[in-house]
Amino acid sequence: MEIAKNRVVSFHYALSAEGQDLESSRGGEPMLYLHGAGNIIPGLERALAGRRSGERFSVTVPPEDAYGPRNEGLVVRLSAKRLGVNPKRLSPGNVVRLKTRRGPQMARVMKVGRFMVDLDANHPMAGKTLTFDVEVVEVREARAEELEHRHAHGPGGHQHGGGEDSPAA
Ligand code: ZN
DSSP, X not given: OBOOTTEEEEEEEEEEETTEEEEEOTTSOOEEEETTTTOSOHHHHHHHTTOBTTOEEEEEEOGGGTTOXXXXXXEEEEEHHHXXXXXXXXXXXXXXXXXXXXXXXXXXXXXEOSSEEEEEOSOTTTTOXXXXXXXXXXXXXXXXXXXXXXXXXXXXSBOOSSOTTSOOO
């Protein structure tokens, strides 16, 4: 069965950016998604269309088809007081939740001073050209519940707490 809209796809991938290995699903559950629902980045979803189980390919996705460009306006220096944190309890790489006018926003701690904290609220992969080495594992028709939720259910996909028999969430 080939990958098309409203089919559920599982695939293994290894992700690298600019020659650096970032993450891989191999050794764990394959990734599971509902095709055509925008569950994964657009450049990868497009490259998967029409593929079949067992197919293996590589695709390079520019930032505009992945996590978007970096926005330097999202790099900010805030007082620890305003953040409501004790700077002694923060280290670079920690993720904190910022309150913004547009709602909560996750930001990575870049640098911690005595009173000030430098933060970057860009997605860690923003601005990066990503290369995916993909192996399609399985393609099946989506179940009615999955179409209704606009995501795939099961290991590697969306989990609703109490397992697959729990009431729809
Ligand atoms: Zn669901």
